[in-house]
Amino acid sequence: MTALPPAEARLVFRDAARLRPRVTLSAGVAAADGSDGGWPRYAPAALVPQPPWRAPTDAEWAALTQPLSDPSTPGNAAARVAILRLPEEVVAPLLNAGHRAAEQPHQAFEISRQPDAADAIDRVTEFLRDNGADAESIRSLGFCAKPRGLATATVNTRRRRRAGLHLDRFDARPLSELAESRVRLCFNIGRGDRYFLYCPHSVPQMAEVLGQSDPDGIDEIGRTFLEGRPDYPVVRVAVAPGEAYLAATEYLIHDATTQEIAEDWDIHVAFLCRLQGVGLLQDSL
Numbered sequence: 001m002t003a004l005p006p007a008e009a010r011l012v013f014r015d016a017a018r019l020r021p022r023v024t025l026s027a028g029v030a031a032a033d034g035s036d037g038g039w040p041r042y043a044p045a046a047l048v049p050q051p052p053w054r055a056p057t058d059a060e061w062a063a064l065t066q067p068l069s070d071p072s073t074p075g076n077a078a079a080r081v082a083i084l085r086l087p088e089e090v091v092a093p094l095l096n097a098g099h100r101a102a103e104q105p106h107q108a109f110e111i112s113r114q115p116d117a118a119d120a121i122d123r124v125t126e127f128l129r130d131n132g133a134d135a136e137s138i139r140s141l142g143f144c145a146k147p148r149g150l151a152t153a154t155v156n157t158r159r160r161r162r163a164g165l166h167l168d169r170f171d172a173r174p175l176s177e178l179a180e181s182r183v184r185l186c187f188n189i190g191r192g193d194r195y196f197l198y199c200p201h202s203v204p205q206m207a208e209v210l211g212q213s214d215p216d217g218i219d220e221i222g223r224t225f226l227e228g229r230p231d232y233p234v235v236r237v238a239v240a241p242g243e244a245y246l247a248a249t250e251y252l253i254h255d256a257t258t259q260e261i262a263e264d265w266d267i268h269v270a271f272l273c274r275l276q277g278v279g280l281l282q283d284s285l
């Protein structure tokens with residue numbers, strides 16, 4: 001098999017000592033066999049990362065990350081992943097409402113519509129607008145709760161099947177424009193760490209490796225790429241309560257796992273937005 005080009009995605013950081021212990025790599029990728037016992041069942045041909053998880057080597061760490069102080073940052077904005085800790089006055093109201101959702105996880109989405117939660121969501125929207133997000137582009141997806149134990153958490157609601165590692169398609173752009181899709185900011189509003197997963201080769205890179213310049217099915221690119229590489233190391237990053245991950249989830253194959261969370265439920269709230277500038281990255285770990 002041909003050697004892969006260097007992965008495009010970079011985890012941006014201010015303080016390596018804070019971020020590095022959060023990052024682990026999978027032993028590879030395999031077909032989801034449903035052995036996690038999660039519901040709903042996986043879609044046919046869904047893929048999940050394979051444990052055991054291990055710390056990256058120094059060479060892997062260097063290849064996967066980029067200090068915020070590096071003059072080549074931002075580079076391609078869609079290739080940046082970051083763990084952000086936004087100001088306390090933005091995060092605290094979200095956490096308050098999130099903790100209530102943790103008590104009633106089956107009502108998490110409804111709780112996000114209650115007045116204090118809606119105010120907390122508005123506060124994030126305002127913060128994003130004041131920090132370089134295009135106001136028209138901002139959308140909250142509401143609170144979401146996932147039980148512990150899932151190899152991957154995302155459900156394709158249309159198909160009522162778990163998706164496995166996947167590409168978001170809210171903006172549904174063609175391959176050549178995926179980098180212009182909105183990014184996702186996803187806050188951990190539970191009481192314990194949660195885990196974001198992503199493939200550091202972007203979907204356009206995967207398409208290039210596969211020689212597919214104009215594929216019919218963008219959704220198939222990641223699957224075809226990964227099926228041929230069972231040793232591919234998926235990156236897993238721990239996101240602590242109150243923190244958010246920032247990632248272009250319409251550019252990078254990704255998901256979340258709840259397999260090693262300490263609490264009964266993973267509680268989070270995601271926002272989509274189009275960012276101009278690098279203002280938000282100043283709040284990176």
Ligand SMILES: [Fe+2]
Pocket residue numbers: 154166167168249254255
């Ligand atoms: Fe997703």
